[in-house]
Amino acid sequence: MISVEQTSTEVRITIPRDAMAPDQLSSFLDWLAVEEACQKSQLTERDADTLADEIKSTWWRANRERFIPAREL
Secondary structure, three states: OOEEEOOOOOOOOOOHHHOOOOOHHHHHHHHHHHHHHHHOOOOOOOHHHHHHHHHHHHHHHHHHHOOOOOOOO
């Protein structure tokens, strides 16, 4: 059984080894780390959208020939 213990400064979650597969636990911990980073971030949604567009554009320029042969461009 998963248990949760709270103190004045922290929350402790105890997960039995057989409750989750190692890769599931790793994914859960990664998700928690991302959530923590998001809470601390001052990035606005608009800035995040702009950054995502830039990343996609850069990726597409570098990889489009893998999907559309140069002769068709």
